[in-house]
Amino acid sequence: MALLPSEVDDYLTALAGVGLSDVVLDEMEARARELRFPIVGRAVGRHLELQARAIGAQRVMELGSGYGYSAYFFARAVGEEGRVICTDGDPDNAAHAEGYLRRAGLWDRIDYRVGDALESFAAVEGEFDVVYCDIDKDGYPDAWEAARDRVRVGGMFICDNTLWSGRVAGLVVEPPEYDKVTPAITAMTRAVADDDRYVHSLVPLRDGVLVALRVA
Ligand SMILES: C[S@@+](CC[C@H](N)C(=O)[O-])C[C@H]1O[C@@H](n2cnc3c(N)ncnc32)[C@H](O)[C@@H]1O
Numbered sequence: 001m002a003l004l005p006s007e008v009d010d011y012l013t014a015l016a017g018v019g020l021s022d023v024v025l026d027e028m029e030a031r032a033r034e035l036r037f038p039i040v041g042r043a044v045g046r047h048l049e050l051q052a053r054a055i056g057a058q059r060v061m062e063l064g065s066g067y068g069y070s071a072y073f074f075a076r077a078v079g080e081e082g083r084v085i086c087t088d089g090d091p092d093n094a095a096h097a098e099g100y101l102r103r104a105g106l107w108d109r110i111d112y113r114v115g116d117a118l119e120s121f122a123a124v125e126g127e128f129d130v131v132y133c134d135i136d137k138d139g140y141p142d143a144w145e146a147a148r149d150r151v152r153v154g155g156m157f158i159c160d161n162t163l164w165s166g167r168v169a170g171l172v173v174e175p176p177e178y179d180k181v182t183p184a185i186t187a188m189t190r191a192v193a194d195d196d197r198y199v200h201s202l203v204p205l206r207d208g209v210l211v212a213l214r215v216a
Helices: 006-017 023-035 042-054 067-076 091-103 117-123 136-146 166-167 176-195
Strands: 059-063 081-088 110-114 128-133 153-162 198-204 209-214
Touching: 023 067, 023 091, 023 209, 042 067, 042 153, 042 209, 059 067, 059 136, 059 198, 067 081, 067 091, 067 128, 091 110, 110 136, 110 153, 117 136, 128 136, 136 153, 136 176, 136 209, 153 176, 166 176, 176 198, 176 209
Parallel strands: 059 081, 059 128, 081 110, 128 153
Antiparallel strands: 153 209, 198 209
């Protein structure tokens, strides 16, 4: 759920679309509406691209890629020589990601791995400029544990849905069963805040984007 009034959300989404006209992106958004698939949307997508470009990211690890919508923005940011490693448990998502991102001219920047995101992460060596987390929320604490030492100094850990429709701040929001994972989100967020190697900010775009820059 977007926390901002829908008019403000629409304004931000429209603004994020300026200079970004791509029929493939339109189709990915249409698919999300049709299937009620939780993509980050254009305002957060542009924010991810901005963050990645700002630190000159060339190697991005994405935990929870769906059919490649957020990866589209990271792939733009890393440029022709860069690499976005995508992960998802659903092979169908991988196939759709390839279809969309190939048509967008971005597929050669993608290494898409099907399976558990954290297992795929563990199977890849080295440090990353960005680790982006958007898996099932009960996995957030483990995702942070896996990422915290593998983000290079000067790199970023970024995590979506960190306001969780306001539940993290005690708002009572439907459906109540979604509240089961709120402690996992707040625990992860607190662990990031407590790590003095990182400077963080929780940006209240859409459902909340936690951005943490590794400074030491
Ligand atoms: C919120 S969607 C990702 C949306 C994507 N980041 C975007 O904005 O386009 C979460 C995705 O992560 C996948 N997922 C969730 N938990 C996972 C896990 N532990 N390992 C692998 N994939 C996972 C789901 O299959 C789903 O496609």
